Amino acid sequence: SRAPLGCGEIGDSNFKSSSSTYTYLLADTNTKEAVIIDPVLETVDRDLKLIKELGLNLTVAVNTHCHADHITSTGLMKQRVAGLKSAISKFSGATADIHLTEGDNIPFGRHSLTVKETPGHTDGCITLVTGDQTMAFTGDALLIRGCGRTDFQQGCAEKLYHSVHEKIFTLPDECLIYPAHDYLGQTVSTVGEERKFNPRLTKSMEEFVELMNNLNLPKPKKIDISVPANLVCGLHHV
Numbered sequence: 001s002r003a004p005l006g007c008g009e010i011g012d013s014n015f016k017s018s019s020s021t022y023t024y025l026l027a028d029t030n031t032k033e034a035v036i037i038d039p040v041l042e043t044v045d046r047d048l049k050l051i052k053e054l055g056l057n058l059t060v061a062v063n064t065h066c067h068a069d070h071i072t073s074t075g076l077m078k079q080r081v082a083g084l085k086s087a088i089s090k091f092s093g094a095t096a097d098i099h100l101t102e103g104d105n106i107p108f109g110r111h112s113l114t115v116k117e118t119p120g121h122t123d124g125c126i127t128l129v130t131g132d133q134t135m136a137f138t139g140d141a142l143l144i145r146g147c148g149r150t151d152f153q154q155g156c157a158e159k160l161y162h163s164v165h166e167k168i169f170t171l172p173d174e175c176l177i178y179p180a181h182d183y184l185g186q187t188v189s190t191v192g193e194e195r196k197f198n199p200r201l202t203k204s205m206e207e208f209v210e211l212m213n214n215l216n217l218p219k220p221k222k223i224d225i226s227v228p229a230n231l232v233c234g235l236h237h238v
């Protein structure tokens with residue numbers, strides 16, 4: 001599904017796949033420079049069609065972390081879009097054209113995304129915040145009324161608690177939260193809402209750690225193919 005984000009100057013769309021992943025496409029409507037966040041292999045044709053229709057010049061494809069539940073389309077997109085660069089955290093262990101660290105900027109026209117390192121779900125998790133702090137793309141660090149699990153891929157509940165409280169909950173209350181997944185079809189929240197109502201992150205750190213260490217969730221079905229593939233931009237089979 002594609003839903004307008006209603007974010008004025010920044011071109012808009014979000015997508016959902018069978019892994020309930022949201023892909024975000026941001027663009028400067030004047031210069032047409034665009035950035036895509038967390039593109040999924042299954043939906044590469046749809047995404048490239050939209051980018052072409054809108055006449056966008058896609059410059060960077062960024063992953064918020066090395067995903068465990070689906071394969072990224074970053075590598076394939078690079079083969080199909082001249083000049084496209086892939087980006088991911090330096091601490092993800094994955095190959096990419098750009099290795100991101102705290103405070104880095106990803107510019108697109110008159111806009112930009114700033115990198116905040118938010119480890120805990122994985123060591124290489126980042127949150128991408130627009131220059132005006134009106135939007136934060138939180139990957140699996142902060143989900144709507146939830147958060148990423150911390151039981152694989154260097155997961156650490158204590159680290160995640162600090163990341164969310166120090167790097168995301170310190171953003172303005174009005175800042176919109178766009179997560180990498182939602183399993184209930186929710187599309188957007190705000191920092192203020194999550195600070196108040198997130199059932200996990202409103203707990204004390206000790207309670208949070210206890211809860212996260214006892215979630216006993218089944219492993220993502222595609223973890224064994226996704227992680228090795230995503231360490232090489234999704235191109236393990238080429």
Ligand SMILES: N[C@@H](CCC(=O)N[C@@H](CCS)C(=O)NCC(=O)O)C(=O)O
Nearest residue numbers: 068069140146147148149219220221222
């Ligand atoms: N059933 C899905 C996997 C669901 C899952 O584990 N989601 C992760 C995020 C993707 S790595 C998560 O952190 N969930 C948090 C939670 O509380 O559910 C599949 O088989 O792919």
Ligand SMILES: [Fe+2]
Nearest residue numbers: 067068140148
């Ligand atoms: Fe994840």
